[in-house]
Amino acid sequence: MPSEKVEEYLEGIFKLECEEGKANVTRLAERMKVTAASASEMLKRLEKEKLVTHKGDRGHVLTARGEHMARTLVRRHRLSERFLTDVLGIGWDVAHEEACKFEHVLSPDVEKKLAEMLGNPSTCPHGFPIPDLDGKIAQTEIRRLSSFCASERGVIAEVDEEGPELLQYLSSLGLIPDARVEVKEIAPFNGPLLVKVGRSAQYALGREVASKIWMKQ
């Protein structure tokens, strides 16, 4: 059995690959809230265990085995979230943290029973897809707006924000699901995005805000 820490890293790399197309040490360290040194050490360990490989400019990529493990974890995490919110009535905001602990203790049998009891849900309470038993993700891929490049376009899938202030402010600006967004420009030093919403409205969105907006094609 891999340790909890290994599992967390696999999940982190998997999500980075989904959202940004690649996982490099810096972004992984940011995500795991550790120093770059410990992230790089962990990557070496994962490489030794043949869970990731290094692929030149694409950075570190999960091996088939690593990816399968990661998908299983994501499934367990999102199922746990559903269980916590739907059955126990715990709020969305807390569910994520709690599910981080839950996901590591589920055995395949419990996982199966849990999915059955919940009626095989397809998404987590935050609207993200739950991979099926083979780890396949049904829905079209969604990415954070913050991972977009200049002149990329897309449609808002979901705004991942619980606070009513920002959510309502964004919605009054027309930043709501199904709105068409085009990234016109990205400020230097990885700064805010200049986006065009609808036909003519243009906004500057800081990184934190843009990372809460999930986009589909």
Place this chain on the structure above:
Amino acid sequence: MAESIKTQLSKLRDKVDLVLALAGNPNVGKSTIFNRLTGMGVITANYPGMTVDINMAVTEFEDHKIGIIDLPGTYALGAISEDQLVARRGVLQSTPDAVIFILDANNLARNLYMLLQFMDLGLPIVVALNMEDEAEKRGVHTDSGQLSELLGVPVVPTVATRGTGLDSLVETAVEVGLHREAYPVIPFAYAEDIEARVRELASFMEENLVAMPYGLSSRALGILLLEGDPEFAQLLSDGRVAPNVLSKVGELAAAIQNTHGAQAPLVISRERHGIAGFLQAEVQKQVEDMKVPLGERLWALTTSSRTGIPILLLVLGGLFAILFLGGGALSTLMDKLWNTYMAGPLTRAIFYVFGNNIFAGALKWGLVNGIEAALSVAIPYVVVFYLLLAVLEDTGYLNTVAFLTDRIMHRFGLHGRAVIPLITSAGCSVPAIMGTRVLSTRRERVIASTLIVLVPCSARTAVIIGGVSKLVGWGWALLLYGIVFLLVAATGMALNHFMPGESTGLVMEMFPVRTPSPVAVLKKTWARFKDFIIVATPIMLGGSFLLGLLYESGWIYKLSAPMAPVVQWWLGLPAVAGLALIFAFLRKELALQLALVLAAVSAGGSLLSFMNKGQIFTFALVNTIYIPCAATLAVLWKELGGKQALLISASTILLALVLGGLAHLIRLF
């Protein structure tokens, strides 16, 4: 000074026949219309504890006296931010006879969103379709007749910057205000299941409530509650007044969420965007695919990742060059004019009237030297700065600056919008600290205010230029700026590190380039300058008078004795120079003027015979950093509270002493 909105509204009501409210999104030309419709005599009012102001004025049209209320520009009419809350309360409490809602034709759908909210409230509305000329230039034609038909309210096309259509706008608004029953406003219907739930809630409230707050219709109140409006939920939270209303709201909101798979407020917002989008599609046609105008293509360079930063550096460099060269030249000119023509006669007049005594001497200080200070600092530097600021603001470039600097500001725990008050602070800390109101959290306001206090304002710049640059060398003046710049950066990073909390994100509308109207720029500059004069002049004149009194009576030397250890031993300055620093608390530029006088009196010559070059540098450095001036302290106190104001002041004194001492130490070796 701002007064209570409620009192002012009722006063306004008594004076006029009709009240019109101006509403709309930010930057749609609302202030331009307000300024065009009204003359001088604008009253600014605010709600207790809130910082967003409402402007009101009285104007005459044909035979009617009309009160005009300028609501803050917002993107929606909710209760999620102070400006929205003030706009909504303002419009509900003023019960206007008609609301003039200004739409920007360039951004119709987004603008229509809030208009739909106004229509939900059932207010009588006249629409001003503004900036249609700009939209036409982009090849977008708007059918205002059709828009009026679809909305069921009068629509008047306007070009506010040129005043086109404004007469017809007011005429229509007066007509609607006088015959409200002839212009009923019928809100758009949302999806049938939502409407059914709104109806259920409305009839429940009609049975259970004695009256609706603000005389709203039960449908309007129902929608607000289903949108999760915190203000109205609070109003109805008292079970005795509104039994079970909130639990009914919760039940119906959950039902909406179940049907639509999203929270009720989002569902209603989406519906409204849907209607707005439909309306835009119906009334606006892209007549032809125009090429993007040259101006706009050039403007795009200002935000481009490659050219943005170089242009920013050029603009800021140009800004400060104009400020220092232009302001400096103006300052010398003012000084010369005052000393040649006014100072002599005024001094003689004072001594002629009061005789030659201590009081007359002090009065001469207060008036002659006080006004000189105002003329040589306030007018040249502050006016020039405000003028440049207004131009930057009205072209929309300040938003570009915020966009480009967001990343750097994050290192200080701020976001891009904080850069606007920080730039303002190079003119004067007072309006800059008031400008931090645009920041959303207290943490951000504290950090920004602290940094603003450290940025040399024009008065401190006058000391640095007049003292260090002129007498010691411009390289030293640059070094001083460098030290202060590092200090600001270090303080920002330290505050971000040690203050609890995180920085919020930037969400800001970006405008296409606009040609600023000279009238609007001058009006803005004048309004800001007036505020500055009101705050600064009494302190400047009174402070100079007090100083004169101490000086003429000889007390000034007695007072300097206890400070000698710090000033002489630690900072290495002449003991009396400490007095100049103390008095600079009144107005920072007094430090230099007083030092010049002290030099003349105690050393019998120029400043260089009183202090050597190193001493002048230390003197200017300490003066730049230690304690904000009296006016700044007052505004800090008002905006952040006494504790924070004193804490900031104390830290700056400590910083100034440490750096001043270091400068002395380095000089010794």
